[in-house]
Structure formats: structure tokens, C-alpha cells
Amino acid sequence: MNRSDLLVEVSDLDYAVDGRSIFQGLNLQAERGRITAIMGPSGTGKTTLLRLLMGAIHPQRGSIRFFGQDVVHLARGPLYALRRRVGMLFQNGALLTDLSVFENVAFPLREHLRLPEPLLRRLVLMKLQAVGLRGAAEMMPFSLSGGMARRVALARAIVMDPEVIIYDEPFVGLDPISMGVIVRLIQSLNQTLGITTLVVSHDVQEINAIAHQTYLLSEGAVVAAGTPDALRTAAAPVVNQFMNGLPDGPVPFHYPAPDYHRQLLQEGW
Amino acid sequence: MLSRWPAGALLKLGAVTLFLLRIFAQCLPALRYRREVVQQIYNAGARSLIIVMLCGLFIGMVLGLQGYDLLQRFGSESSLGVVAALGLIKELGPVVTALLFAGRAGTSLTSEIGLMRATDQLTAMEMMAVDPVRRVVAPRFIGGIIAVPLLTAIFSCIGIFGAQLVGVGLMGVESGSFWSQMQGSVQLSDVNEGLIKSICFGVACSLMAVYEGFHAEPTAAGVGLATTRTVVSSAVLTLVIDYMLTAAFL
Numbered sequence: 001m002n003r004s005d006l007l008v009e010v011s012d013l014d015y016a017v018d019g020r021s022i023f024q025g026l027n028l029q030a031e032r033g034r035i036t037a038i039m040g041p042s043g044t045g046k047t048t049l050l051r052l053l054m055g056a057i058h059p060q061r062g063s064i065r066f067f068g069q070d071v072v073h074l075a076r077g078p079l080y081a082l083r084r085r086v087g088m089l090f091q092n093g094a095l096l097t098d099l100s101v102f103e104n105v106a107f108p109l110r111e112h113l114r115l116p117e118p119l120l121r122r123l124v125l126m127k128l129q130a131v132g133l134r135g136a137a138e139m140m141p142f143s144l145s146g147g148m149a150r151r152v153a154l155a156r157a158i159v160m161d162p163e164v165i166i167y168d169e170p171f172v173g174l175d176p177i178s179m180g181v182i183v184r185l186i187q188s189l190n191q192t193l194g195i196t197t198l199v200v201s202h203d204v205q206e207i208n209a210i211a212h213q214t215y216l217l218s219e220g221a222v223v224a225a226g227t228p229d230a231l232r233t234a235a236a237p238v239v240n241q242f243m244n245g246l247p248d249g250p251v252p253f254h255y256p257a258p259d260y261h262r263q264l265l266q267e268g269w
Numbered sequence: 270m271l272s273r274w275p276a277g278a279l280l281k282l283g284a285v286t287l288f289l290l291r292i293f294a295q296c297l298p299a300l301r302y303r304r305e306v307v308q309q310i311y312n313a314g315a316r317s318l319i320i321v322m323l324c325g326l327f328i329g330m331v332l333g334l335q336g337y338d339l340l341q342r343f344g345s346e347s348s349l350g351v352v353a354a355l356g357l358i359k360e361l362g363p364v365v366t367a368l369l370f371a372g373r374a375g376t377s378l379t380s381e382i383g384l385m386r387a388t389d390q391l392t393a394m395e396m397m398a399v400d401p402v403r404r405v406v407a408p409r410f411i412g413g414i415i416a417v418p419l420l421t422a423i424f425s426c427i428g429i430f431g432a433q434l435v436g437v438g439l440m441g442v443e444s445g446s447f448w449s450q451m452q453g454s455v456q457l458s459d460v461n462e463g464l465i466k467s468i469c470f471g472v473a474c475s476l477m478a479v480y481e482g483f484h485a486e487p488t489a490a491g492v493g494l495a496t497t498r499t500v501v502s503s504a505v506l507t508l509v510i511d512y513m514l515t516a517a518f519l
Contacts, residue, residue: 054396080398094393097385111399156397 006065007032007164007196008053013062015045015052022048023220026062030213035190035197037207037228040217041242041251046200047091049217050168053198054088055079067163084112087157091169093149095141095156101128102137105155112160127155131185147178154185164196165189171203179206186210204243208232216242218251288480291402292410299407309412313374313475314419321369325357325424328365329431332356336432337440349442350451353432354425358455358463362425364511367470370417371503375478378409379499382482383492391483406479413475414468421467462518469510474503 008030015023022045030036038046051057053064055071064071066082074082095104105124109115115123128134131151141149150170157165167186171179187210190197201207207214208228216224216231216239224231224239232243241249257263300306332353340346382405385391391401429451436442478499485495 056392056395080400083396083398086396088393088396090389090393092389094389096390096393097388108397108399111397111404 005032006030007067008036008198009063009065010049010053011063011065013052013059013064015048015057015059021220023059026217026221028215028222028225030196030198032196033190033194034212035186035199035210037199037201037211037214038217039200039202039204039207039214039242042202044217045220046202046217047168050088050166050198050200053166054083054086084160085163087160087162087165089150089153089157089165089167089170091172093141093146093153095144095149095153097141099141100137101133101139101141101144101152104141104152105159107156108160123159124155127159128152130158131155132181145178147174147181150174150178150182151185154182158189158195161193162195164198167197167199167201169201170199171201171206183210204245218242284484285476285480288483289476292407292476292479295400295403295407296411299403299411302404302408305408306411306415309409310415312377313370313409313412314416317370317373317416317420318423320373321366321420321424322427324365324369325362325427326431328361329353329357329428329433330435332361332428333432333435333440337436337442346436346440346442347446348450349432349436349440350429350447350449351454353436354429354451354455355459357425357428357432359459359466360511360515362421362428363463363466363470364507366421366424366467367417367474367507368504370413370420370471371474371478371500371507374413374416375474375499375503376496378413378475378478379482379485379496380492382406382409382479383485383487383495386483386485387487387489387492401483406483410475410479413478414471417471417474418464418467421463421470425463462514466511466514469514470507473506473510477503477506 006029008028010026010028013023013026014021015026026049028036028038038049040046048057052059053066053071055064055066055074058072067085069078069082071079071082095101096107099107102124105127106120109120109123125134125137128137131154133148133151133155136144136148136152141152144152154170165186170182170186174182183206186197186199189195190210199207199211211228214224214226214228214231215222218238224234224236226234231239234240234243238250240246241251247253333349336349336352336356337346340348340352382391385401385405391405394401394404433444433447437444437447481495481499481502482492485492
């Protein structure tokens with residue numbers, strides 16, 4: 001792989017919060033123009049990893065390179081310049097509740113560019129058309145369903161024509177139709193526009209359908225990496241448990257706790 | 270716990286001061302959001318108008334009653350206008366308006382910004398390379414600073430009207446002496462004192478409201494606590510600043 005093909009490079013990353021280790025020696029890479037998925041059980045720090053990638057929080061050790069720039073040591077100005085090249089879809093959409101759908105999508109354009117109003121209007125309507133919500137342009141976020149809000153947030157994420165789109169749990173809480181729409185949109189944005197895509201998710205089926213490369217995280221490190229097919233046939237127990245949705249295994253069903261019987265007997269009525 | 274208190278208070282004072290500097294740095298760029306600033310003046314100012322006018326009227330009426338009762342003991346009830354005007358313009362107007370502003374508009378600012386934090390709206394702005402201090406905090410801060418002196422002026426005027434209503438209408442103080450003594454005794458420096466106080470209280474109350482909202486814990490309880498902290502810290506800060514300014518103006 002050519003080094004210039006790498007858009008994101010995470011090396012030897014250590015991150016801890018209040019003494020609790022989240023990542024130890026994490027390494028992963030995302031190639032230009034491809035869909036890279038980061039998967040793992042809930043609580044493995046997938047969203048935290050995205051916040052690290054975007055420079056919102058800083059690791060204790062290791063490096064994060066985004067577009068070849070060291071995100072950890074970037075000042076606010078260059079960091080904001082880098083973020084303008086990236087679109088991000090939040091788990092809950094994070095739409096601005098006092099703005100209409102149209103104004104939400106127009107928000108980055110109004111903030112960063114001085115476009116004539118007719119041109120801005122056309123751009124916004126084109127992005128809303130791409131997510132199938134041109135007809136909802138005048139609606140307010142509180143009147144949208146979860147799936148619609150996610151699609152509006154996607155239109156906002158792509159309105160600046162980013163080179164990279166980061167999706168944080170894009171399939172959570174969606175009905176099958178909305179989920180199918182989002183899967184198709186992620187795939188078509190990648191294929192037609194060549195947008196590099198990073199998806200954080202724990203939805204195995206959907207990720208397997210679209211990802212070119214998958215990283216499986218567990219206990220603060222990458223436990224498996226490869227194509228979805230390679231991961232499906234991997235022999236490692238933790239990979240097998242996750243990919244097949246087994247309730248117990250290397251990732252225990254129970255959160256660490258003192259002995260059950262002793263705790264019940266020791267506690268008074 | 271008690272030994273940690275001074276260090277905690279100093280840390281918070283430092284954090285609030287740094288936040289104030291950050292807001293000041295963004296105030297000029299934030300003026301490009303003219304519509305947003307006007308909207309915030311409306312939210313903080315116009316929507317507080319009824320409560321400010323009502324409180325001003327009753328405080329003025331009470332001042333008329335108490336002032337008359339006190340002054341008539343010395344046979345100088347004709348000075349009621351001066352007492353009411355100076356009391357309202359220099360002291361009661363700025364302080365009570367600031368306390369009302371903290372309770373009515375400050376809490377609303379804190380909960381609004383706190384909810385934006387809790388629903389990731391502020392984080393989303395940061396990820397879109399938009400500084401939330403410039404886009405969200407600074408317009409609300411500017412709106413508060415403009416609204417408080419205006420509300421104070423209205424409070425003082427209505428208060429004087431209330432005092433006149435009771436003093437002249439009810440207690441029989443002569444209308445001519447009520448107004449002429451007020452005109453003769455109230456100086457421009459008194460009005461300036463009230464104006465400077467109200468601007469300082471506007472800065473303090475707006476700052477505490479946006480600070481607490483911006484740093485609220487992103488939970489329902491966290492936003493509730495932040496709202497309470499806004500009222501308490503705004504009230505304390507207003508009274509402390511009031512003492513310092515009053516001492517400075519003497």
C-alpha cells in the first residue's frame with residue numbers, strides 16, 4: 001500500500017479517562033476512497049476513538065495522523081481547517097433544534113462560505129434531494145422521525161463536499177427501511193463521489209455489506225482486522241463471538257462484580 | 270471538604286475569567302450574526318419586560334409608602350421624589366433588575382445552552398469547524414449586556430411613577446414639589462452611576478448564565494443544577510459588585 005493512500009493513521013495510541021484505560025497500543029489505518037469500519041462491542045470506546053481522530057480529545061501517548069497532519073498537536077486554526085474537509089454524522093443526528101431542516105443543511109455553508117443566496121439554496125436542495133428529503137426542507141427537527149433526522153444530518157455532513165465522512169453508529173434505532181436507505185446512501189456516496197468513509201458501528205450485517213476493511217476492537221486494542229469475509233471465517237474466539245452474536249464468551253455477559261451469592265447473603269433485607 | 274473550598278472557588282474564578290476573555294475575543298466576529306443578536310435582545314429583554322415593569326411599579330409604590338412614613342417624621346415629605354428617584358436610579362433599579370434578569374432570562378440562557386450541550390449540538394458545531402463560543406455564546410452574552418441597562422432604565426422610570434402614584438395620589442404630597450425637588454437634586458452623575466452598575470451587572474449575570482450552560486453536565490440533572498448555580502452565582506456576584514461600585518462612587 002502506498003503511504004499517500006493512507007488518510008488516517010493511528011499508531012500506538014494510549015488513552016485513559018480518570019485512570020481507566022480505554023485504549024492501549026491501538027493501531028489502525030484508513031485508506032483513501034474506501035469504506036473502513038470500526039466495530040466492537042458496546043463500551044469499547046468506538047465513539048471515543050472518533051473524538052480522538054477529530055482532535056476533540058487528546059491521547060496520553062501515540063500519534064494520530066489525518067491527511068498526513070498530526071492531529072494531537074494541531075492548533076485550533078489548522079484543526080478547524082482540517083475539520084472543514086471532514087463531514088461527521090452523529091449517532092443522534094445532533095441537528096440544531098432552533099433551525100429548520102433547510103437551515104440546518106445550509107449551516108456549514110453560511111458559516112464558511114459567502115455564497116449568493118440562490119446558489120446556496122440550490123446546493124442545499126440538491127443535498128436534500130440526495131437524501132430524499134427535499135420535501136421536508138421547511139420542517140423543524142422536532143417534527144422529524146429518527147431516520148429522517150439522520151438523513152438530514154447526512155445531508156448537512158456532505159454539504160461542504162468533504163473528502164472524508166465519519167459515521168458514528170449510523171444504524172442505531174432505525175427501522176429496516178430507514179436502515180436500508182442509510183446503507184445505500186453510505187455506499188453510493190463512497191462509490192459515486194469517491195468519499196473516504198469511516199463507519200463506527202456494531203451492526204455486523206450492515207457493515208459486512210458495505211465495508212472494504214474492518215477493524216474489530218476489544219479491550220482497548222484491535223483484535224482482528226481484514227475484509228468482512230476474512231473476519232467471518234476468523235478462528236479467534238472473540239471475533240467469532242462478535243461476528244455471530246454469541247451472548248457469552250471472551251467478552252463476558254456480566255460486567256465485573258463481586259461474588260453473586262456472597263453479595264446477596266451479605267446484604268440485609 | 271472545607272479545606273478544598275478556597276482552591277475550588279479560585280479554580281472556578283480562573284475558569285470564568287478565561288471564559289470571559291474567550292467571549293470578549295469572539296464578540297466582534299459575533300456581530301456578523303446581527304439577526305441572532307437582535308433575537309437574543311428580544312428573548313432576554315422584551316420577554317422580561319412585563320415582570321420588570323410589574324416589580325418596578327410595586328417597589329416604587331413601597332418606596333413611596335416607606336419614604337413618606339420616614340420623611341413626614343422630619344416634616345420633609347416634599348423630598349419624597351428625591352429619595353425615590355435616587356434610591357431607584359442608583360441602587361434598587363440596577364440591583365433588582367439584575368436579580369430579575371438572572372431569574373428570568375439567565376436561567377433560560379443556561380438551560381438552552383446546557384440542552385444544546387446535552388444533545389451534542391455544540392459538539393456538532395465544533396466538528397463543523399464552527400466555534401460555539403462565537404456562534405452561540407457571544408450573541409447571547411451581547412444580548413444580555415444590551416438588555417439589562419434598558420430594563421434597568423424602564424424599571425427605574427416605572428418605579429418613580431409608582432412612588433409618585435402613592436406619594437402624590439395617596440399620601441397627598443404636593444405634585445410640584447415632588448417633581449421639582451427631584452429635578453433639582455438628581456444629577457447626571459447619579460444616572461451615570463446607575464448606568465455603569467447596570468452594565469456591570471449585565472456582564473456578570475450574562476456571563477454566569479452562559480458559563481454555567483456551556484459547562485453543564487450533559488444530563489437532565491446536570492442542566493437543572495447548572496440553572497440553579499446561575500441564579501445563585503449571579504445574585505451573589507451582583508451584590509458583591511454592587512458594594513464595590515457603590516464604595517468606588519462615594
